[in-house]
Amino acid sequence: MQPSIAIKDLKLAFGAVEVLHDLNLDVGQGEFLVLLGSSGCGKSTLLNCIAGLLDITDGQIFIQGRNVTWEEPSDRGIGMVFQSYALYPQMTVEGNLSFGLKNAGLPKAEIAERVARAARVLQIEPLLKRKPAALSGGQRQRVAIGRALVRDVDVFLFDEPLSNLDAKLRADLRVEIKQLHQQLENTMIYVTHDQVEAMTLADRIAIMKGGKIMQLGTPKEIYNRPANRYVAEFIGSPTMNMLDGTLDMEIAPSFSCDIATFALGEYGFAPGTVSGPAWFGIRPEHVESGEAAEAMPVQLDTVIDLVEPLGSDTLVRVRAGGQLLWARANGQPDLSPRQPLRIGFDPARGHLFDRQGDIRL
Amino acid sequence: MPSDPVHARQGGTAPPSAARRPRRLLRNLTAKIAAIPMVLTAMVVFLGGTVWTVTYSFTNSKLLPRAEFVGLAQYERLWATRRWVVSIENLAIYGLCSLVFSLVIGFVLAALLDQKIRYESAFRTILLYPFALSFIVTGLVWQWILNPEFGVQSIIRAMGFEGFAFDPLYNPDIAIFGILIAGLWQGTGLIMVLMLAGLRGIDGEIWKASRVDGIPAWKTYIFIIVPMMRPVFITALVLITSGIVKLYDLVVAQTGGGPGIATEVPAKYVYDYMFGGQNLGQGFAASTMMLLAVAIVVIPWAMLEFGGKRRG
Amino acid sequence: MGKCRDIEHAPLRAQAETVLTDYAAQSRDGTGPRGRKPKKRLSGRNIMIYGTLFVVSVYYLLPLWVMVVTSLKGMPEIRLGNIFAPPVEITFEPWVKAWSEACTGLNCDGLSRGFWNSVRITVPSALFSIFIASVNGYALANWRFKGGEAFFTILIFGAFVPYQVMLYPMVILLREIGLYGSLAGLVLVHTVFGMPIVTLLFRNYFTSLPEELFKAARVDGAGFWGIYFRVMLPMSLPIFTVAMIIQITGIWNDFLFGTVFTRPNLYPMTVQLNNIVNSVQGVKEYNVNMAATLLTGLVPLAIYFASGKLFVRGIAAGAVKG
Incomplete structure (x- = not known):
C-alpha cells in the first residue's frame, strides 16, 4: 500500500x-x-x-x-x-x-x-x-x-x-x-x-x-x-541513569565503571560490537531497592540522598561513590536521607551506548 | 476539487506545475504586485528623488534643472550668502534650545503626571492639544499674543511696568525666541506623552526596591530611571531633531522670516529659491545641506538601534 | 524537652495576651488607632505637583482662550482692551466674515472655499493612503518576500529625509504624469509622504496578530485579498481608526504640499488662512483673523477631543518605533 x-x-x-x-x-x-x-x-x-x-x-x-x-x-x-x-x-x-x-x-x-x-x-x-x-x-x-x-x-x-x-x-x-x-x-x-x-x-x-x-x-x-x-x-521520567565506563568484549562481555563491574551475559548486543569506552544506562524503574534488590544480578550499597514521594510510588536519589542514581520504589516505603540503601538491577534491562557516537550497542 | 479525498486518492495525476519548482519571482505574485506602490515610493521618490537633488546641487540650474556641472560652486555661493548663514544660526539657536527645553519640560511634566494623580487624563489632554493643531494656526495665535501693541507687552505695561519690553516679533535680536516659544508650546506635549509611555514601561518593582533601600525619589529619577529610559530619550531626540530641520510653516505664519531676515530658516531658504527666486541650484544645494544635517543625527542613531541586533 | 520550652514561654504568652486585650479595650473606647493609616489631604508634595500642573495647564490653554475671546469681540473693543479679557459685548460677526467674506488676493469669498478644498483633499488622501499603507503593512508582515524588508527600510529612512530634498523631483514626476497642480496629484503626494509612518503602524499591528491565524486562513484556501478583507480587516478596526486620526489631522494641517503642488483655486484651508491673515493690504482685523484661525484649527481639535486615548496611541505607536 x-x-x-x-x-x-x-x-x-x-x-x-x-x-x-x-x-x-x-x-x-x-x-x-x-x-x-x-x-x-x-x-x-x-x-x-x-x-x-x-x-x-x-x-x-x-x-x-x-x-x-x-x-x-x-x-x-x-x-x-x-x-x-x-x-x-x-x-x-x-x-x-x-x-x-x-x-x-x-x-x-x-x-x-x-x-x-x-x-x-x-x-x-x-x-x-x-x-x-x-x-x-x-x-x-x-x-x-x-x-x-x-x-x-x-x-x-x-x-x-x-x-x-x-x-x-x-x-x-x-x-x-x-x-x-x-x-x-x-x-x-x-x-x-x-x-x-x-x-x-x-x-x-x-x-x-x-x-x-x-x-x-x-x-x-x-x-x-x-x-x-x-x-x-529524552524518554522516561526521571531521566535514565547513565554510567560512564568501559565495555570489555574480550572473554565474556562485561562493563566496568568506578562504582561497579558487572557481566553483561543476557544483554542483546548489536552485531559487531567491540570493546571500548561506553555508556551504560538503566531506567530508574528498573533499579530495585531494599529486599527486591537482593534478587538482582548486580547490587550496590548506597546512601539515600533525596526522597520524592509521589503517592503511587516513591523516587529515591542515592549516592554511590561519586555518582548520583535515581531509583523508583513501589508504594510508600519508609525511607529518609542519609540512610543506607541497597539497590540492584538486571544488566539485561540496561542500554549500552558507544561513547563516541552515542549509538546503541 | 482539492479537498475531495476521492480525487486525491487517485494519486500520481497531479498537474506537473506542482511537482516542478515554480519560478521564484512568481511565488506569491499577488503580494508582490500589491507591494508595488511601496517599492515605487521607496525607490523612485525617496531614493531616486534624494539622489537626483543631490546630483543637481552640483549644477548651475537656474529656472529649469540643467545638467551642467559646476562642482561646489553652488555651495560656495550658499555659504557666502548672508541670509543662509543667518538661517543656519537661527536653526542652531532654535534647535539647541528646543532640544533642551523639550526634553527637560517633557520629562518633568511626564514625571509629574506619573505620580498617580487625579485628573491625569484631563491634564494630559490639555498638554497635548496644541500638537493636534497646524503650525500655521500656532504661528498666527502666537503672532497675536506677542503683538507689542495689544499682546503681552501692552498688558504688562498697562499694569504699571512702563519700561517693560518684550516684543520678540519686532526686535531682530530676540525674534527667534518668539518662534521658540510657539514651537515649544506645540511640541512639548508629544515629548511628554513619549516620556510618560517610557515611565509607564518601567518595572514597578524598581520603585519598590528603591523605596526599600530608602533612596529619595529625585535621586531615583536621576540615577536610575533616566538611564533606564535611554531609548526613549534617543527616540525623542531623533524626533525633535528631524522636526527642527523641517521647521518652515511656523516661521512663514508667525513672522514670514522677519523682521528683515531675523527669523529665516533653511527650509524657507530652499522653498524661496526653488519656487520663488527661480534659482534651483541654490535650492538643491541648500536642501542637500539639510539632508546632511539630518543624516548626522539619524545615521548614528540607526546604527545604534538596528546595527547591534539584527532583526528586532 | 519540648514540654520544657512550653513552660518557659508561658509568661511571655500571658504578656502578649494582656497587650492584645489592652489594645482591644482601647479600640473599643475609640482612643487607639483604628482603620487605615491617616493620609494628609494636602501634603506639601501634592501642592507642588498640582500647583505646577495647574500653572502649566493655564499656560497651555491661554492661546486657545485668546483665540476664542478675540474672535468674539468687535474691533473697537480689541483696540481698547486687554487681549486676555473676556468680551464685554459678544459678537459673531467676525466668524461670519471669516467664513464668507475675508479676502485673499483676488477673491473675497472667505475661508469657506479653503474649508471645502481641504475636505476635498483630506478625504480621498486619507482613504487612499490608508488603503495603500495597510496593504503594504499586511504584505510585509504576513507574506514576507525577498527584498521586502529592504524596501521598507528605505521607506523608513525616507521619513527622516527633509521634504525639501524630494520636493522638486516630485514636481517633475507629477508634471510628467500630468497630475501637477491637480487634486489627484496632491492626493498622490500625501499618499507617498504619509506612507512610511502608516505602513509602519500597520506592519507592527499585523505582526502582533498571531501568525497561526494567517496560516489557518491559508489552509482554508483564502488568497491574498481573501485573507486581507475577510480575516485581517475585521480584526483591525482600532488600528484603522488610529491611522485615520493620524492621516486626517496630518493632511488637514499640511501647508507645504498645499502651496507647492496645487493652484490657488485648490489651496487648502491652512494656505488660505495664512494668506488672509498675513496679507499686507488693508486694515488688520484681528477678530476676523482669530476667528479664521480658530475655524482652521477646529477640525483637528474636534478629532483630538473626540478620539482621546486613540490619538495618544497613534502618535506613540508611530513615534516610539519610528
Missing part, C-alpha cells in the same frame, strides 16, 4: 542556516504519527513544510501519492489544528467551520451538511452561533479540530494542539483525540513536546533533534530499545 504521506530528501534552509537536513519519512494510511522533541528541534517546522506553509529548499513531499511539493496549503488535502486555536475572532463557530468550504466554492447545502456532521461528532452543536471569545479553551480547541474535520480530508496535522490547556483538560482532550482517530481512521501527524502525549497517542513516534529524526518507531520500541543516548535520556 502506498504511504499516506511520503517525504523525500526534504531540506529547509533560512539563508545559511539549515533547519531540516535531508529528511525522509513515510507515514502509512491511517497511521497516527507523533513528532516529538524539545523546542527548536524542527518538529513544527517540518509540520509547516508538510502543510505548505513554508517553502522548502529542496526535496519532495507526496500526499496520497500526489506530489504536492509546490501546491498551495489548501490544495494538499490536509486539515490543520493549531496550538493557539487560530479561530477567526469575528466569525461565529459556524462561520469558522464553513470559511474554508466557502473558499473552495462548495454548494450551500453541502457546507451545511458537513458543518452539522462535524458539530455532531465533536458535540459542539449548541455553540454554533457563538463567537470564539464566548468559548472556553477546551471548546475552542474542539472548534479548531472541527475546522479540520469539515474539510473531509485524509490527513490531519496537529501543531501542539493541547499545549495551551490546563493539565486536566489536556488529559481529557487527549482521550478524545485518540477516540476521534479510532473513529475516523485517517492519517494524523501530531507535533508535541510532551512525552506522555506522544506515548499514549502514537502508533509511531519520530523523535527529532536539530532538524534530524533521531529515531522512528513504535512507543514500545522507543522505550525499550532507544537507538541512541539522546532518545534514551
Whole structure:
C-alpha cells in the first residue's frame, strides 16, 4: 500500500542556516504519527513544510501519492489544528467551520451538511452561533479540530494542539483525540513536546533533534530499545541513569565503571560490537531497592540522598561513590536521607551506548 | 476539487506545475504586485528623488534643472550668502534650545503626571492639544499674543511696568525666541506623552526596591530611571531633531522670516529659491545641506538601534 | 524537652495576651488607632505637583482662550482692551466674515472655499493612503518576500529625509504624469509622504496578530485579498481608526504640499488662512483673523477631543518605533 504521506530528501534552509537536513519519512494510511522533541528541534517546522506553509529548499513531499511539493496549503488535502486555536475572532463557530468550504466554492447545502456532521461528532452543536471569545479553551480547541474535520480530508496535522490547556483538560482532550482517530481512521501527524502525549497517542513516534529524526518507531520500541543516548535520556521520567565506563568484549562481555563491574551475559548486543569506552544506562524503574534488590544480578550499597514521594510510588536519589542514581520504589516505603540503601538491577534491562557516537550497542 | 479525498486518492495525476519548482519571482505574485506602490515610493521618490537633488546641487540650474556641472560652486555661493548663514544660526539657536527645553519640560511634566494623580487624563489632554493643531494656526495665535501693541507687552505695561519690553516679533535680536516659544508650546506635549509611555514601561518593582533601600525619589529619577529610559530619550531626540530641520510653516505664519531676515530658516531658504527666486541650484544645494544635517543625527542613531541586533 | 520550652514561654504568652486585650479595650473606647493609616489631604508634595500642573495647564490653554475671546469681540473693543479679557459685548460677526467674506488676493469669498478644498483633499488622501499603507503593512508582515524588508527600510529612512530634498523631483514626476497642480496629484503626494509612518503602524499591528491565524486562513484556501478583507480587516478596526486620526489631522494641517503642488483655486484651508491673515493690504482685523484661525484649527481639535486615548496611541505607536 502506498504511504499516506511520503517525504523525500526534504531540506529547509533560512539563508545559511539549515533547519531540516535531508529528511525522509513515510507515514502509512491511517497511521497516527507523533513528532516529538524539545523546542527548536524542527518538529513544527517540518509540520509547516508538510502543510505548505513554508517553502522548502529542496526535496519532495507526496500526499496520497500526489506530489504536492509546490501546491498551495489548501490544495494538499490536509486539515490543520493549531496550538493557539487560530479561530477567526469575528466569525461565529459556524462561520469558522464553513470559511474554508466557502473558499473552495462548495454548494450551500453541502457546507451545511458537513458543518452539522462535524458539530455532531465533536458535540459542539449548541455553540454554533457563538463567537470564539464566548468559548472556553477546551471548546475552542474542539472548534479548531472541527475546522479540520469539515474539510473531509485524509490527513490531519496537529501543531501542539493541547499545549495551551490546563493539565486536566489536556488529559481529557487527549482521550478524545485518540477516540476521534479510532473513529475516523485517517492519517494524523501530531507535533508535541510532551512525552506522555506522544506515548499514549502514537502508533509511531519520530523523535527529532536539530532538524534530524533521531529515531522512528513504535512507543514500545522507543522505550525499550532507544537507538541512541539522546532518545534514551529524552524518554522516561526521571531521566535514565547513565554510567560512564568501559565495555570489555574480550572473554565474556562485561562493563566496568568506578562504582561497579558487572557481566553483561543476557544483554542483546548489536552485531559487531567491540570493546571500548561506553555508556551504560538503566531506567530508574528498573533499579530495585531494599529486599527486591537482593534478587538482582548486580547490587550496590548506597546512601539515600533525596526522597520524592509521589503517592503511587516513591523516587529515591542515592549516592554511590561519586555518582548520583535515581531509583523508583513501589508504594510508600519508609525511607529518609542519609540512610543506607541497597539497590540492584538486571544488566539485561540496561542500554549500552558507544561513547563516541552515542549509538546503541 | 482539492479537498475531495476521492480525487486525491487517485494519486500520481497531479498537474506537473506542482511537482516542478515554480519560478521564484512568481511565488506569491499577488503580494508582490500589491507591494508595488511601496517599492515605487521607496525607490523612485525617496531614493531616486534624494539622489537626483543631490546630483543637481552640483549644477548651475537656474529656472529649469540643467545638467551642467559646476562642482561646489553652488555651495560656495550658499555659504557666502548672508541670509543662509543667518538661517543656519537661527536653526542652531532654535534647535539647541528646543532640544533642551523639550526634553527637560517633557520629562518633568511626564514625571509629574506619573505620580498617580487625579485628573491625569484631563491634564494630559490639555498638554497635548496644541500638537493636534497646524503650525500655521500656532504661528498666527502666537503672532497675536506677542503683538507689542495689544499682546503681552501692552498688558504688562498697562499694569504699571512702563519700561517693560518684550516684543520678540519686532526686535531682530530676540525674534527667534518668539518662534521658540510657539514651537515649544506645540511640541512639548508629544515629548511628554513619549516620556510618560517610557515611565509607564518601567518595572514597578524598581520603585519598590528603591523605596526599600530608602533612596529619595529625585535621586531615583536621576540615577536610575533616566538611564533606564535611554531609548526613549534617543527616540525623542531623533524626533525633535528631524522636526527642527523641517521647521518652515511656523516661521512663514508667525513672522514670514522677519523682521528683515531675523527669523529665516533653511527650509524657507530652499522653498524661496526653488519656487520663488527661480534659482534651483541654490535650492538643491541648500536642501542637500539639510539632508546632511539630518543624516548626522539619524545615521548614528540607526546604527545604534538596528546595527547591534539584527532583526528586532 | 519540648514540654520544657512550653513552660518557659508561658509568661511571655500571658504578656502578649494582656497587650492584645489592652489594645482591644482601647479600640473599643475609640482612643487607639483604628482603620487605615491617616493620609494628609494636602501634603506639601501634592501642592507642588498640582500647583505646577495647574500653572502649566493655564499656560497651555491661554492661546486657545485668546483665540476664542478675540474672535468674539468687535474691533473697537480689541483696540481698547486687554487681549486676555473676556468680551464685554459678544459678537459673531467676525466668524461670519471669516467664513464668507475675508479676502485673499483676488477673491473675497472667505475661508469657506479653503474649508471645502481641504475636505476635498483630506478625504480621498486619507482613504487612499490608508488603503495603500495597510496593504503594504499586511504584505510585509504576513507574506514576507525577498527584498521586502529592504524596501521598507528605505521607506523608513525616507521619513527622516527633509521634504525639501524630494520636493522638486516630485514636481517633475507629477508634471510628467500630468497630475501637477491637480487634486489627484496632491492626493498622490500625501499618499507617498504619509506612507512610511502608516505602513509602519500597520506592519507592527499585523505582526502582533498571531501568525497561526494567517496560516489557518491559508489552509482554508483564502488568497491574498481573501485573507486581507475577510480575516485581517475585521480584526483591525482600532488600528484603522488610529491611522485615520493620524492621516486626517496630518493632511488637514499640511501647508507645504498645499502651496507647492496645487493652484490657488485648490489651496487648502491652512494656505488660505495664512494668506488672509498675513496679507499686507488693508486694515488688520484681528477678530476676523482669530476667528479664521480658530475655524482652521477646529477640525483637528474636534478629532483630538473626540478620539482621546486613540490619538495618544497613534502618535506613540508611530513615534516610539519610528
